[in-house]
Every structure is written in structure tokens, then in C-alpha cells.
Amino acid sequence: MKRKEKKPAPPAPEQITRAIARRVRQHVIGKPQTFFAVVQPGFEEVARDELSELGIENFGEPVEGGVEFTSKLEGCYRVNVAARTVTRVVMRLFDIRLTNLGDLSKKITALPWELYLPDGAAVAFKVSSERSPLYHEGLVEIEMHHAIAARLQRYEFNMSAADAEDGPDVQEIVVRLRGDRCQFSIDTSGGLLYKRGRKPFVTEASLRETLAAGILRAAGWKDANTLIDPMCGSGTFTLEALEMASGRLANAERVFPFKFWPAFRPAAFAHLLTKLTEAARAAKRPVRIIAFDNDAEAVAAARGNLARSGLDTENVEIRKSDFFDPESATIPPDSRPLLVLNPPYGKRLRKKDTGSLFRRIGETVRHHYRGGHAVIVPGLELEKALSLTYDRKILFRNGGLPVAVICKLP
Numbered sequence: 001m002k003r004k005e006k007k008p009a010p011p012a013p014e015q016i017t018r019a020i021a022r023r024v025r026q027h028v029i030g031k032p033q034t035f036f037a038v039v040q041p042g043f044e045e046v047a048r049d050e051l052s053e054l055g056i057e058n059f060g061e062p063v064e065g066g067v068e069f070t071s072k073l074e075g076c077y078r079v080n081v082a083a084r085t086v087t088r089v090v091m092r093l094f095d096i097r098l099t100n101l102g103d104l105s106k107k108i109t110a111l112p113w114e115l116y117l118p119d120g121a122a123v124a125f126k127v128s129s130e131r132s133p134l135y136h137e138g139l140v141e142i143e144m145h146h147a148i149a150a151r152l153q154r155y156e157f158n159m160s161a162a163d164a165e166d167g168p169d170v171q172e173i174v175v176r177l178r179g180d181r182c183q184f185s186i187d188t189s190g191g192l193l194y195k196r197g198r199k200p201f202v203t204e205a206s207l208r209e210t211l212a213a214g215i216l217r218a219a220g221w222k223d224a225n226t227l228i229d230p231m232c233g234s235g236t237f238t239l240e241a242l243e244m245a246s247g248r249l250a251n252a253e254r255v256f257p258f259k260f261w262p263a264f265r266p267a268a269f270a271h272l273l274t275k276l277t278e279a280a281r282a283a284k285r286p287v288r289i290i291a292f293d294n295d296a297e298a299v300a301a302a303r304g305n306l307a308r309s310g311l312d313t314e315n316v317e318i319r320k321s322d323f324f325d326p327e328s329a330t331i332p333p334d335s336r337p338l339l340v341l342n343p344p345y346g347k348r349l350r351k352k353d354t355g356s357l358f359r360r361i362g363e364t365v366r367h368h369y370r371g372g373h374a375v376i377v378p379g380l381e382l383e384k385a386l387s388l389t390y391d392r393k394i395l396f397r398n399g400g401l402p403v404a405v406i407c408k409l410p
């Protein structure tokens with residue numbers, strides 16, 4: 001009689017955990033990964049310089065809207081914590097061929113999701129489809145969720161569906177369907193990095209912190225010692241410039257999703273944070289900031305934001321003044337000043353008024369200010385009206401409008 005073959009016993013849970021930990025060490029911690037730092041289009045070069053300063057060395061080909069780089073996980077942690085010009089960082093996971101919904105489940109369950117997602121992960125998907133036969137993004141999302149959950153179940157990991165807005169412990173997976181390719185990335189930032197969470201008061205047309213930081217870098221703030229911010233609004237330039245000079249890290253307090261990854265090592269991260277904090281403190285330098293606005297509410301908002309910044313504000317002055325009043329232009333002697341201007345434009349002003357506003361801005365800068373300047377200007381016509389010289393010009397979109405910032409280095 002034929003003997004019944006004995007089925008091998010399933011591996012014990014500790015064995016599974018050990019095996020995953022080994023594969024995580026080998027494939028995720030031990031190897032360089034590819035990351036994409038999303039950046040305001042126009043500021044790719046500025047961001048790349050910042051990433052280089054943070055020790056990133058291997059960059060991909062230039063692309064619009066971001067900077068690709070390869071590094072160990074630590075590099076991605078550095079960028080998230082310290083970069084000021086980056087909107088968010090995603091890590092590339094897999095790039096597979098996917099041409100029909102029938103194949104999706106088999107192909108997705110074959111991928112090693114257990115190396116990236118922790119047990120109990122609340123996952124949100126961001127699916128975008130272009131020229132792909134899988135055009136129904138909602139359906140793809142549902143199928144992906146089931147397939148990844150099925151893969152994780154093999155390791156007795158649970159996974160639930162969530163919304164990216166639900167909070168810091170939600171893990172977002174970005175799925176790009178392009179033609180017959182499907183690219184998966186995992187978000188490492190947990191929400192957009194310009195939401196620093198330190199500016200409670202906003203005014204109309206506030207700049208994003210990442211954009212303000214990009215302009216300050218492009219205009220050479222590090223080489224100036226006095227910032228003049230005459231249309232300060234809620235004080236975004238003022239706060240970013242002060243944070244930079246005070247040696248504060250951009251996002252040290254943030255709860256990043258990578259802190260829940262199987263590859264995360266708390267002790268190594270704490271060490272990195274200490275090193276970054278020390279490096280930022282070493283770059284601390286004395287500066288003076290003079291901010292004003294002709295709107296009392298804007299002045300109150302900027303002052304409120306400054307008061308809550310937790311920074312040394314002794315050399316920062318925020319007052320109600322008119323930029324066109326020659327008395328306002330008090331530039332301390334022996335200073336190396338940088339003037340930053342984000343004037344009102346667009347819907348809020350009539351075309352005729354905008355022309356004369358930019359002409360007057362140009363005249364005021366030429367007659368009453370010296371040193372460097374960075375002025376945001378919407379369109380060539382107004383740039384001509386402004387009639388200021390510059391060393392660098394960056395084209396970008398702000399509030400949906402095509403604009404430029406013209407920068408003269410201090």
C-alpha cells in the first residue's frame with residue numbers, strides 16, 4: 001500500500017517574522033533605493049542643489065516637477081526631515097507590465113508587499129491612468145486593495161482601506177498606469193511637506209512654505225544678512241528665512257509614515273536626527289528681518305505667526321507700513337540686504353492697475369533699495385513695467401497663474 005505523504009508543517013509565526021526581517025534587511029535596508037522628490041515645477045534645479053547639500057549624490061535625469069535620486073533609506077529620511085524646497089518624497093517600489101484587469105490580482109499578489117507594509121497598515125491608494133487599458137481608476141483601486149491584502153494575509157498581516165487625509169498613520173501607495181506599464185511608489189512624507197504646521201494664521205494668497213524657501217535659496221538669502229519683506233502678508237518669507245538662519249530643521253517633529261515600515265530602525269533614525277540638528281545649528285547665523293504690510297490684518301497675522309514660531313525673534317520687526325512710502329525703506333547701514341516681494345496680482349487687481357503697480361514697484365526698488373531682490377511678477381508685460389535687472393529668472397505657476405520670480409543676488 002502506498003504510504004500517504006506527510007504534508008510539511010506550516011512555518012511557525014516566529015519563523016515567518018524572522019524570514020521577513022532577513023529579506024527586509026537584504027532588499028530594503030541593505031540596497032540603495034530610488035526616490036522621487038516632488039518639487040514645484042520650475043524649482044527642480046534649486047531643489048537639486050539643496051539635496052546635494054544634504055548629502056544626496058546620485059541623481060536621475062532631469063524631469064519636470066521633481067528630482068529623482070538613488071540612496072539608502074537614510075538619504076530619504078534626510079530629505080524629508082531637512083529639505084525645505086521639496087513637496088514630498090515617494091520611494092519607487094515596482095514597475096510591472098499590466099494590460100488587463102484579469103491579470104491584476106495574480107501580478108499584484110506576486111509582489112513582496114510584506115517588505116514595505118507593516119501588519120495593520122491603513123492604506124490609501126492614489127491611482128492615475130493615462131493611455132492604459134486599465135482606465136477605471138476606482139475599480140483598479142479596489143482590485144489592488146484586495147490583491148495586496150491577499151498577499152499580506154499569507155504572512156498573517158492585516159491591512160485596511162483608508163483615506164490619505166485620515167492622518168499621519170495612513171500609508172499612501174501611488175499607482176501610475178501609463179500605457180502597458182504600472183509603476184508603484186510608496187509615500188514617505190505623510191502629507192505635503194509645505195504644511196509645516198507652524199503657521200496658524202494665513203492671509204489671502206499666502207505662499208507655500210516650499211515655494212518661499214525655493215525663492216529664498218534662488219535669490220541667495222544665505223549670502224545676505226538682512227531680509228526686507230515689504231508685502232509680507234502672513235509672513236511666509238519672513239518665517240522661512242528666520243527658520244533657515246536659526247538652524248531649525250524643516251520637519252523634525254513630523255510623524256512620517258516610514259516610521260511604521262518594517263525597515264525602520266528607531267535608534268538609527270534618532271542618531272540621524274541628532275546629526276541633522278547639529279549640522280543645522282552649526283549653520284546658524286545672525287540676521288535681521290524687517291517685514292511690513294499696509295494691511296493691519298496681515299500685520300497681525302504675521303506677528304501672530306512669528307510669536308508662535310518658538311524662535312528668537314529679537315531681530316525681527318513687523319510693522320504696518322506702505323511700501324511706496326519712502327520712510328518705509330529703512331535699510332540698516334553696513335547690511336547686506338535681500339528684498340523679497342510677492343505683490344498682489346490676478347483676480348484681485350484690474351489689468352490697468354496691475355501695470356501701474358508694477359511700474360511703481362520697480363521705481364521704488366531702484367530708488368530706495370540696494371542689494372539683492374526677488375520679485376514675483378506675472379507675465380512678460382509686467383516684467384517690462386517692473387524694469388528691474390536680474391541674475392536669475394525662474395518660471396513657475398502660482399495660484400494657477402503663470403508667473404516668474406526675478407532674482408538679483410545680494
Ligand SMILES: C[S@@+](CC[C@H](N)C(=O)[O-])C[C@H]1O[C@@H](n2cnc3c(N)ncnc32)[C@H](O)[C@@H]1O
Nearest residue numbers: 205206207231233234236293294295322323342
Ligand atoms: C500676495 S500677498 C503676499 C502674501 C505673502 N507672501 C504670504 O505668504 O502670506 C500681497 C500682500 O501685499 C500687501 N500690500 C499690497 N500693497 C501694499 C503696499 N503698497 N505696501 C505694503 N503692502 C502692500 C497686501 O496687503 C498683501 O498682504
